[in-house]
Amino acid sequence: xxxxxxxxxxxxxxxxxxxxxxxxxxxxxxxxxxxxxxxxxxxxxxxxxxxxxxxxxxxxxxxxxxxxxxxxxxxxxxxxxxxxxxxxxxxxxxxxxxxxxxxxxxxxxxxxxxxxxxxxxxxxxxxxxxxxxxxxxxxxxxxxxxxxxxxxxxxxxxxxxxxxxxxxxxxxxxxxxxxxxxxxxxxxxxxxxxxxxxxxxxxxxxxxxxxxxxxxxxxxxxxxxxxxxxxxxxxxxxxxxxxxxxxxxxxxxxxxxxxxxxxxxxxxxxxxxxxx
Amino acid sequence: xxxxxxxxxxxxxxxxxxxxxxxxxxxxxxxxxxxxxxxxxxxxxxxxxxxxxxxxxxxxxxxxxxxxxxxxxxxxxxxxxxxxxxxxxxxxxxxxxxxxxxxxxxxxxxxxxxxxxxxxxxxxxxxxxxxxxxxxxxxxxxxxxxxxxxxxxxxxxxxxxxxxxxxxxxxxxxxxxxxxxxxxxxxxxxxxxxxxxxxxxxxxxxxxxxx
Numbered sequence: 001x002x003x004x005x006x007x008x009x010x011x012x013x014x015x016x017x018x019x020x021x022x023x024x025x026x027x028x029x030x031x032x033x034x035x036x037x038x039x040x041x042x043x044x045x046x047x048x049x050x051x052x053x054x055x056x057x058x059x060x061x062x063x064x065x066x067x068x069x070x071x072x073x074x075x076x077x078x079x080x081x082x083x084x085x086x087x088x089x090x091x092x093x094x095x096x097x098x099x100x101x102x103x104x105x106x107x108x109x110x111x112x113x114x115x116x117x118x119x120x121x122x123x124x125x126x127x128x129x130x131x132x133x134x135x136x137x138x139x140x141x142x143x144x145x146x147x148x149x150x151x152x153x154x155x156x157x158x159x160x161x162x163x164x165x166x167x168x169x170x171x172x173x174x175x176x177x178x179x180x181x182x183x184x185x186x187x188x189x190x191x192x193x194x195x196x197x198x199x200x201x202x203x204x205x206x207x208x209x210x211x212x213x214x215x216x217x218x219x220x221x222x223x224x225x226x227x228x229x230x231x232x233x234x235x236x237x238x239x240x241x242x243x244x245x246x247x248x249x250x251x252x253x254x255x256x257x258x259x260x261x262x263x264x265x266x267x268x269x270x271x272x273x274x275x276x
Numbered sequence: 277x278x279x280x281x282x283x284x285x286x287x288x289x290x291x292x293x294x295x296x297x298x299x300x301x302x303x304x305x306x307x308x309x310x311x312x313x314x315x316x317x318x319x320x321x322x323x324x325x326x327x328x329x330x331x332x333x334x335x336x337x338x339x340x341x342x343x344x345x346x347x348x349x350x351x352x353x354x355x356x357x358x359x360x361x362x363x364x365x366x367x368x369x370x371x372x373x374x375x376x377x378x379x380x381x382x383x384x385x386x387x388x389x390x391x392x393x394x395x396x397x398x399x400x401x402x403x404x405x406x407x408x409x410x411x412x413x414x415x416x417x418x419x420x421x422x423x424x425x426x427x428x429x430x431x432x433x434x435x436x437x438x439x440x441x442x443x444x445x446x447x448x449x450x451x452x453x454x455x456x457x458x459x460x461x462x463x464x465x466x467x468x469x470x471x472x473x474x475x476x477x478x479x480x481x482x483x484x485x486x487x
Binding site for chain 2: 007010011014015018055056058059060062063064065066112116123127128129130131132133134136196199200201203204207208211219220221222225258259262263265266267269270
């Protein structure tokens with residue numbers, strides 16, 4: 001009976017260890033604003049986004065009768081970095097996001113006037129075609145920086161709750177894990193503190209993580225994920241690589257701890273039987 | 277004796293490993309029962325957004341002569357042929373897809389329309405600037421537009437041209453039964469800003485040579 005209960009507790013401990021690993025990894029990566037900003041720096045996200053935005057601008061300019069020269073100096077690197085960081089902050093804190101494009105519009109109008117005057121022509125900014133073009137450029141900047149301001153605002157309110165939930169869940173899982181481990185030890189205090197059950201739990205968690213990671217790698221092509229644009233995709237790929245690395249470390253550490261516990265148990269068990 | 281002791285410890289550890297593996301199998305069964313369909317949905321979603329883009333012409337695209345449908349389709353964003361209009365000195369690469377990025381490379385093919393040889397409406401478009409279709413509005417009725425693909429060469433004769441507002445989407449509607457090429461560009465070509473009209477040509481298939 002004691003053995004059966006210990007095996008059941010050991011199985012539940014596997015689930016707790018898996019949950020603990022998952023929560024710890026996710027909390028220290030995806031759910032951490034500072035981590036995400038560091039990944040943006042690592043991925044040269046700001047410079048890449050600058051390039052992506054200009055490419056989008058060119059997509060609209062190519063059919064506008066204007067040259068790419070009108071796209072020069074529409075916004076500063078500082079403004080772009082500030083806007084991107086505001087997006088990240090909005091996601092993690094739920095703050096209302098607003099991206100101003102008035103500076104871009106004014107700079108663009110100035111550049112257009114300069115170019116058009118060089119050719120000895122005139123331009124009417126009240127014209128529908130010109131207004132559509134200006135709007136398209138502003139919209140391109142906003143959508144590249146934030147994908148969609150309204151989407152970011154709705155994600156932000158949900159994300160805040162998710163972070164809070166994850167913190168609560170982690171505390172609960174830690175407490176339950178300790179309780180179960182202590183129960184196993186108490187139940188088997190005379191059998192080398194139930195180290196064999198702890199070993200099995202640790203090995204099972206470690207192996208499960210490693211096998212799951214392997215199967216995920218076989219069935220998906222995570223390295224070529226393409227979302228929104230190249231710059232964002234590169235950040236996502238870096239985060240995934242980091243997650244997988246942390247998952248592998250967690251799996252290996254749990255497996256080794258399990259093996260060590262098992263060997264210690266078996267050595268102690270052998271001595272126990274030799275004594276008796 | 278020492279070796280025997282080591283063997284017994286190893287065997288005991290392996291027994292623990294076996295129990296651990298049984299736990300893993302049990303967890304896998306529980307996960308499969310509870311979340312099986314969601315997991316396969318998630319995996320296919322991940323694979324859908326995993327795109328290995330290339331600019332290579334697809335060499336193994338074949339047309340089924342009985343069903344009149346392609347046996348395999350080009351990857352979105354890849355070049356699958358060329359579009360030429362001799363009377364306008366136009367010879368441009370033809371890509372599957374119609375995003376602004378694709379249109380910077382040449383002629384785009386609307387993903388909601390048929391392919392040449394499939395007996396339906398093919399909708400293609402390109403920019404109205406130098407190097408693209410800047411002179412499409414000079415095309416004459418009766419001019420030929422040729423699409424050359426890896427699976428065949430298709431000649432279309434222009435029957436009608438129109439200038440419509442960009443919001444008039446029914447001007448580029450897709451149907452099946454008669455193969456028609458709709459090729460359009462922004463209009464007019466000599467203004468600044470976002471052109472709010474489209475110059476559209478409607479051409480019927482007059483010749484098809486299959487590879």
